[in-house]
Amino acid sequence: MLKYTLKRLLMMIPVLLGVSFVVFLLMYISPGDPAKMILGEMAEKGEIEALRETLGLNAGFWERYFNYMKDILLYGDLGISYVTREPVISEVMERFPVTLRLASSGVLVSLCIGVPCGIIAATKQYSVFDHVATLLSLLGNAMPAFWMGILLILIFSVHLGWLPSSGYTSIEYMILPALTLGTSSAAVIMRMTRSSMLEVIHQDYIRTARSKGQKESIVIYFHALKNALIPVITAVGLQFGMLLGGSILTETIFSIPGIGKLMVDSIKTRNYPIVQGGVLILAVVFSFINLGVDLLYAFVDPRIKSQYKGAKKSSEVKEEDAENGEEGED
Amino acid sequence: MDEKNMQINQEIEDISMYKKQSQFIQAWHRIRKNKVAILGMLILIVLILGAVFADQLAPYGYDDQDVMRRFTFPCREFPFGTDNLGRCIYSRILYGARVSLLIGFVATGMGAVGGTILGALAGYYGNKADNAIMRFCDIIQAIPSLLLAIAVAAALGSGLFNMMLAISIAAIPRYARTVRASILTVKDQEFIEAAHAIGASDARIIMKHIFPNCLAPIIVQVTLGVAGSIINAASLSFIGLGVQAPMAEWGSMLSAGRQYIRDYWFVVMIPGLAIMTTILSLNLFGDGLRDALDPKLK
Numbered sequence: 001m002l003k004y005t006l007k008r009l010l011m012m013i014p015v016l017l018g019v020s021f022v023v024f025l026l027m028y029i030s031p032g033d034p035a036k037m038i039l040g041e042m043a044e045k046g047e048i049e050a051l052r053e054t055l056g057l058n059a060g061f062w063e064r065y066f067n068y069m070k071d072i073l074l075y076g077d078l079g080i081s082y083v084t085r086e087p088v089i090s091e092v093m094e095r096f097p098v099t100l101r102l103a104s105s106g107v108l109v110s111l112c113i114g115v116p117c118g119i120i121a122a123t124k125q126y127s128v129f130d131h132v133a134t135l136l137s138l139l140g141n142a143m144p145a146f147w148m149g150i151l152l153i154l155i156f157s158v159h160l161g162w163l164p165s166s167g168y169t170s171i172e173y174m175i176l177p178a179l180t181l182g183t184s185s186a187a188v189i190m191r192m193t194r195s196s197m198l199e200v201i202h203q204d205y206i207r208t209a210r211s212k213g214q215k216e217s218i219v220i221y222f223h224a225l226k227n228a229l230i231p232v233i234t235a236v237g238l239q240f241g242m243l244l245g246g247s248i249l250t251e252t253i254f255s256i257p258g259i260g261k262l263m264v265d266s267i268k269t270r271n272y273p274i275v276q277g278g279v280l281i282l283a284v285v286f287s288f289i290n291l292g293v294d295l296l297y298a299f300v301d302p303r304i305k306s307q308y309k310g311a312k313k314s315s316e317v318k319e320e321d322a323e324n325g326e327e328g329e330d
Numbered sequence: 331m332d333e334k335n336m337q338i339n340q341e342i343e344d345i346s347m348y349k350k351q352s353q354f355i356q357a358w359h360r361i362r363k364n365k366v367a368i369l370g371m372l373i374l375i376v377l378i379l380g381a382v383f384a385d386q387l388a389p390y391g392y393d394d395q396d397v398m399r400r401f402t403f404p405c406r407e408f409p410f411g412t413d414n415l416g417r418c419i420y421s422r423i424l425y426g427a428r429v430s431l432l433i434g435f436v437a438t439g440m441g442a443v444g445g446t447i448l449g450a451l452a453g454y455y456g457n458k459a460d461n462a463i464m465r466f467c468d469i470i471q472a473i474p475s476l477l478l479a480i481a482v483a484a485a486l487g488s489g490l491f492n493m494m495l496a497i498s499i500a501a502i503p504r505y506a507r508t509v510r511a512s513i514l515t516v517k518d519q520e521f522i523e524a525a526h527a528i529g530a531s532d533a534r535i536i537m538k539h540i541f542p543n544c545l546a547p548i549i550v551q552v553t554l555g556v557a558g559s560i561i562n563a564a565s566l567s568f569i570g571l572g573v574q575a576p577m578a579e580w581g582s583m584l585s586a587g588r589q590y591i592r593d594y595w596f597v598v599m600i601p602g603l604a605i606m607t608t609i610l611s612l613n614l615f616g617d618g619l620r621d622a623l624d625p626k627l628k
Contacts, residue, residue, distance in 0.1 A: 014465060015465070015468045015469055015472050016472070018465065018466070018468070018469030018472075019469055019472050019473060021469075022469060022470075022473070023481070026481050026482060026484075026485040027485070029485050029486070030484070030485045031487060138610060138613065138614070139606070139610065141609075141613060142557075142606045142607075142609035142610035142613055143602075143606050143609075144561050144564055144565065144581075144602070144605050144606070144609075145565075146564075146565065146568050146581075146584065146585075147584060147598070147601075147602035147605065147606070150584070150588060150591060150598050150602070151602070153591065154591050154595060154598075158591065158592055241474040242474060242475075242476075244474050244477065245474035245475065245476030245477045245480075246476065248476065248477070248480065248569070249476075249565055249568060249569065252568075252569055253588075263480070264569045264570075267480070267484050267569065267570065267571060268570060272484065272485070275480070275481060275484045276481060276485075279473060279477055279478070279480075279481040282473075282474065282477055283472050283473040283474075283477070286472060286473070286474055287472050290472075
C-alpha cells in the first residue's frame with residue numbers, strides 16, 4: 001500500500017509540472033503589460049520599465065517560466081495581484097477554506113441524495129419510485145447549476161422567505177449553495193449507484209446470502225452495498241472536480257467569498273495573476289483529491305490491492321479502463 | 331492482372347460499404363424502438379430547425395429594443411414576455427439557439443477532431459507518442475473542464491471563437507482516450523496485419539481500416555459532449571466571458587435577467603428551460619445512441 005501511494009505521488013509530479021506550465025503559458029499570452037497593470041495607466045515610462053525589470057518580465061519565455069517555477073517551489077509565490085498589490089497566494093489561500101467547505105457540502109448533499117435513491121431505485125427496479133427517480137436524475141443532470149441556484153433563490157428566498165439568498169455568515173447561508181452544487185452530481189451518483197447495485201444484486205453470492213435465510217435488509221445494505229459502492233467512489237472523486245469548477249458559478253450567484261467569486265471578479269478587472277493562481281491551486285487540490293480517491297479505492301477493493309502486489313502491468317491497464325468507463329458517464 | 335485487381339478492390343469496397351451501412355442501419359433499427367431516444371431526437375430536430383430558421387420564425391429581431399414595453403408578461407403578442415430592454419424573449423431564445431447550438435457543435439467538433447487525431451497517433455504508434463500524448467491528456471484532465479475553459483477564455487479574451495476554442499481544448503482528452511482505447515482493440519487484429527502485408531501506408535490503414543471501426547464510440551461521445559459544451563458555454567457567458575451583448579445567448583440572457591427575478595420570473599425561467607430542454611434531448615438521444623451502437627450489447 002505504501003509503495004502504491006509513493007508511486008502515485010511520484011506520478012503526480014510531472015502532471016503538476018505540466019499544469020503549472022499550462023497556467024504559465026496562459027498567463028504569458030494574456031493581453032496587457034503586468035507592470036502597467038500594477039502601476040496603473042498614469043504611471044511614467046521609466047517607472048514601468050523599472051518594475052518590468054524587477055518582476056523579470058524582460059527575460060525570455062523559458063527563463064521566465066524557470067523563475068516562475070522557482071518562485072512557486074521555493075517561496076510559494078504566485079505573483080502579485082494587479083488590484084490590491086498583495087501576493088496572489090495569500091489572497092487565494094484566504095478564500096480557499098470557503099470554497100473547499102462549499103464543494104464538500106455539495107459532495108455531501110449529492111451523496112445523501114444520490115446513494116439512497118440509487119439503492120431504492122435498484123432494489124425496486126421498474127417501480128414507480130424507480131421511474132420517478134430516473135426521470136428526476138435526467139432532469140437534474142440537464143439543469144445547469146447556475147439556473148438551479150436561481151430557481152432555489154426564487155422559491156426559498158423570494159417566495160417562501162425561508163433561507164437567505166446571498167452572503168456567507170452562518171450555516172443557513174450554505175444550504176442553498178450546497179443544494180445548487182449537489183443536485184447535478186446527485187443525479188450522476190444516483191444513476192451510478194443504481195446500475196452498479198443492479199449488477200451486484202444479480203450475482204451468485206447475493207443469492208447465496210438470500211438462500212441461507214438472511215434478512216433482505218442485511219443482504220442489501222451489508223452484502224450488496226459494500227461491493228456496489230466501489231465504482232461510486234470513483235464517480236464521487238470525479239464529481240468533486242466538477243464541483244470545484246461549479247463552485248465558481250455557485251459562489252457568483254450566492255455572493256460567497258470563495259476562490260470562484262474572487263476569480264470571476266478578477267476576470268472583470270483583468271486581474272490575470274489571480275485567475276491563473278486560482279486555477280493552479282484548484283488543479284492541485286483536484287489532483288490530490290483524485291489521488292485520495294484512488295487510494296481509497298485500492299483500500300476498499302482487495303482485488304486492486306492484490307493486483308498491485310502481483311502483476312503490475314495488468315492493474316495499470318485495468319485502472320485506465322476504469323477511468324475511461326467513468327468518463328463516459330459524465 | 332490489373333483489371334482483376336481492380337475488380338477485387340471494387341468488391342472489397344462494396345463489401346466494406348455494405349458493412350458500414352449495415353452497422354448504422356442496424357443501430358437505427360435498434361434506436362427506433364427506443365421511444366425516449368426518438369423523443370430526444372425529435373426535440374433536437376425542432377431546436378435545430380428553430381435555430382436555422384430564426385430569421386423567419388422570430389417575430390422580432392434579437393436586439394429590437396422598446397423601453398415602452400419593458401417586462402411584458404407572457405401574452406399573445408410576446409409568448410415568452412419581454413426583457414428589461416423590451417426585447418421579445420421568444421425571438422431572443424430562437425436566435426440564442428443559433429449561438430448555443432453553434433458553439434455546442436463547433437466546440438465539440440473541434441475537440442473531437444483534435445482528440446481523434448491525438449488518440450489515433452497515440453494508439454497506433456504507441457511507445458513514445460502514446461506516452462507523450464497521454465501525459466498531455468493527464469495534464470489537461472488535472473484541471474476541471476469548466477475551470478480550464480475559464481482560464482483559457484480569460485487569457486484569450488471574450489468572444490465567440492475564443493470561447494469555442496477554450497471549451498474544445500478542455501474536451502480533447504476524452505476523445506483522445508476514447509479513440510486510443512478503441513484503436514488498441516482493433517490494432518492487433520488480422521485484417522490490419524493483412525493491410526500491412528499488402529503494403530498499405532500508415533495513413534491509409536488509420537483512415538480506411540481503423541477509423542471506421544472506432545466511429546461508433548466517437549459518435550456517442552460527441553452527442554453527449556455537445557451537451558457538456560453547451561452547458562460550459564452558457565456558464566462562460568453567465569460569468570461574462572462568453573458572447574458579448576447584444577448578441578442573444580441563453581447563458582447571458584440568464585445572467586442579465588438575474589437581478590429582476592424578484593418580480594419577473596419569466597426573464598430567467600425561459601432561457602433556463604431552453605438550456606435544460608436542449609441538454610435533456612441531447613442526453614436522451616446520446617444514451618439511446620450508446621445503447622444502439624454499443625457492440626457489447628449486440
